[in-house]
Amino acid sequence: MKFTNKQIDRYSRQIILKKIGVVGQKKILKSSVLIVGAGGLGSPIAIYLAASGVGKIGIVDKDNVQISNLTRQIIFDTKDLKKRKSSTAISKLKKINPSIQLHSFNENLTKNNINIIAKHYNLIVDGSDNFRTRFLINDYCLQNKKILISGAISKFDGQVYTFNFKKKKSPCLRCFIPHMPANPDRDSCESEGVLGTLGGIIGTIQANEVIKEILDIGDTLCGYILIVDGLKLTFRKVKLNKRSDCNCNEKNK
């Protein structure tokens, strides 16, 4: 892959970084990331990854834009109301970076379609709003040894965790939450509320972790959960151990 002058100009502020350089920027351009959920987390994740030059981005979301989304789903504006989220988000990303590959999936991720949709992507970013999807993505990434960067927001708080199933010692979501919680389809932002800026804080940290995983730089969050309290403004990194009776021990040998 040879850079054009336009690409060198566009990515110059990243290329100039010693830990990235031309080699690192090429890695970013060759990477493929699937974003699950074009919501409060998916919006900043998608914007930053497209702007950074991730070469192939897919967005999965079945919803249409509603007015109550606009406090945090910053990839949409008032003119987008009632439009499909996945394709509308993609058309915004095209304006940010026209030279990358973009794909929209206007469907809910299920056990029937996850293999078909996710197989073309090396890295999955979970910005979904319910536990059923979170568990489905965890199990898929574990089975297929992919990197999963997951985030969650509720009220004034948020969490980020990374599972790199290419590494044998990586815990999984089930080590942390052994059983699917009651009401797995419940959207906590809808039932409990959320401050819009939390989507920006957590989603941007997720995008940052994606770039680090692509480049293999810095300290990975794998094996930890980052707990953010937006009111006290504390960031706690808590060790997340592999649970000896979790079935990820069987699958991730």
Ligand SMILES: [Zn+2]
């Ligand atoms: Zn596990």
